[in-house]
Amino acid sequence: ETGVTQTPRHLVMGMTNKKSLKCEQHLGHNAMYWYKQSAKKPLELMFVYNFKEQTENNSVPSRFSPECPNSSHLFLHLHTLQPEDSALYLCASSHEGLAGGNEQFFGPGTRLTVL
Amino acid sequence: ILNVEQSPQSLHVQEGDSTNFTCSFPSSNFYALHWYRWETAKSPEALFVMTLNGDEKKKGRISATLNTKEGYSYLYIKGSQPEDSATYLCAFYGGSQGNLIFGKGTKLSVKP
Numbered sequence: 706e707t708g709v710t711q712t713p714r715h716l717v718m719g720m721t722n723k724k725s726l727k728c729e730q731h732l733g734h735n736a737m738y739w740y741k742q743s744a745k746k747p748l749e750l751m752f753v754y755n756f757k758e759q760t761e762n763n764s765v766p767s768r769f770s771p772e773c774p775n776s777s778h779l780f781l782h783l784h785t786l787q788p789e790d791s792a793l794y795l796c797a798s799s800h801e802g803l804a805g806g807n808e809q810f811f812g813p814g815t816r817l818t819v820l
Numbered sequence: 821i822l823n824v825e826q827s828p829q830s831l832h833v834q835e836g837d838s839t840n841f842t843c844s845f846p847s848s849n850f851y852a853l854h855w856y857r858w859e860t861a862k863s864p865e866a867l868f869v870m871t872l873n874g875d876e877k878k879k880g881r882i883s884a885t886l887n888t889k890e891g892y893s894y895l896y897i898k899g900s901q902p903e904d905s906a907t908y909l910c911a912f913y914g915g916s917q918g919n920l921i922f923g924k925g926t927k928l929s930v931k932p
Contacts, residue, residue, distance in 0.1 A: 747824070747909075747924045748911075763919070806869045806871045808854060808866035808869050809856075809864075811856075812863055
């Protein structure tokens with residue numbers, strides 16, 4: 706058990722649907738992250754939240770909308786996605802961001818398929 | 821654009837073999853180098869976070885070295901076991917850039 710949970714584990718949605726991915730960490734960390742992994746590509750950082758404030762947005766399209774209501778929960782709201790958005794979406798957390806060389810703890814991911 | 825390269829892309833070894841693979845990263849603005857192990861259908865799990873040039877870290881049969889001046893890190897596995905089969909990811913952190921840059925990983929398969 707990694708202490709980081711993600712729901713759902715699998716999601717199939719149409720291009721006109723609205724859905725949300727949920728991440729919860731039970732480790733007392735202050736920083737949370739969304740990553741995307743597409744086939745044959747490295748993990749790509751999408752968003753970073755540090756103490757509930759968004760500190761990074763790596764040019765992610767607005768059809769992905771993150772929300773961090775508190776340090777333990779992170780959401781990724783999905784709206785009018787494209788088939789090329791099909792990927793594995795991983796959530797991670799760490800203690801006080803990456804400064805100081807803090808390792809990240811990952812959830813199991815949500816496998817998203819956009820039809 | 822910052823690039824993190826890992827080689828080889830995949831590796832097949834027999835149980836008991838020792839093996840190693842490479843992570844290359846930018847040699848400027850270095851802050852930290854992370855290694856993660858990712859088993860199929862599981863979450864990536866941190867192995868090491870290395871920050872000092874010349875550093876060597878060890879966890880059981882797995883060890884890693886770091887050369888920040890030339891921009892590479894080696895991961896060694898001594899006496900590979902089938903349970904070592906996984907994808908090994910390295911990630912570079914350059915401090916001011918604010919995020920981890922991951923390589924594509926080395927996929928290790930250990931045959932009994």
